[in-house]
Amino acid sequence: MRARRIGTNVMAALFCLVWVFPVYWMVNTAFKPRGDILSPTPQFLPLNFTLDNFADALAKPGFTRDLLNSVLVTVTVVLLSIVVAFLAATALTRFRFFGRRSFLIGVLILQMVPVPALVIPLFLGLKSAHLLNNLLGLTLTYVALVLPFTIWTLRGFLHGIPVELEEAAMVDGASRARIMRSVLLPLVLPGLIATSVFAFITAWNDFLFAYVIMKDQSGYTLPVWLVSFSTSTGTDYGGLIAASTLFALPVVVFFALVQRHLVEGMTAGAVKG
Structure with missing residues (x-):
């Protein structure tokens, strides 16, 4: 042994x-x-x-602008995805309604679709909605990409919360909104953190959709900014690698802050329900 x-x-x-x-x-x-x-x-x-490579990276045109775009889009995606996923998962686990099973099957199917296969349909959809070259369109795209995973994970987590807790709160006169805020939300917090990490990484690291949707340089995010280190005259490997290190740093810091809750949330969401 x-x-x-x-x-x-x-x-x-x-x-x-x-x-x-x-x-x-x-x-x-x-x-x-x-x-x-x-x-x-x-x-x-x-x-x-x-430290010359880091100096070159920070001096590269567009760094501050693209950093702000990435932060704005990522924070918005995380907040929207966890709110919508929490409400959807609560409805799926606490209510019985027509089409519930079909909705769950649709969520599973969406998780199995390769992301590159969605580029053209999303591009055409955003074009019809006049959301191309718009940070709102990019944000909604990321939210749509992460929702299937976040809904399914939170659904499994909510299945492990006894319904009797909500019934006891109702007996005490709590409304449905109060139950969701004071009973379910604290108990599902590890699951929310786990899904927020997934949403954060997806929105922060994506290059494909940011490059396809955003045509104006003022709307670029940091993954697209990294491409600017490669030009027709060559590649600035030092600046590129230093910029990649700076780009990865927020993900590492965010993960380090929530890693304990991430393990709890992923484990519970995977085995319950």
Whole structure:
């Protein structure tokens, strides 16, 4: 048994090492001078430490504007998705209505559709609604992409909350809105955090829809801004890698803040209901 536990720990350590190494290599390269970055001999430690790459990245035109666009879109997507998903999941678990089963099947089907296959239909739909080249259209696109997952996850989480708690609150005179706010919301909070992480990563990291929907540079987000480091004259690898490191930092910080609740929410949402 002891040998088996040691073997399991070694395998887990190797897996973590393989997973972490690309991230370490990106951060390591961001602090290297250009000559070391293009050197055919790998350097696992930045022998010549420099911050020039970060200075070049921050000085790149459009950084502040695209950062604000990314923050605005991402925060809006997270808030809208968790509110709509919470209301939809509550309705699916607490009420019986016509089309409920069909709606659940539709949610499952939407999760199985490859995201690139949705580009043309969403583009045509936004064009008809006059929402192309508009941050509102981009925000609604991201909300539509994350809702199937968030609804299904919160539905599984809400299934684990006893209905008797709501019945007791009704006996005490609480309204449905008060029950959702004071009873269900605190209990489903880990699930909301788990789904908010998914919504955050989807909206923050997406390049495809941001590039297709936004044609005006004033509406670009940071993933599209990263492309500006590659031009017809070449690629600024130092600036690109430094910018990628800065771009990944908010996701790491956000995940570190909520990781405990994320594990609880994902586990409960996966096994209940």
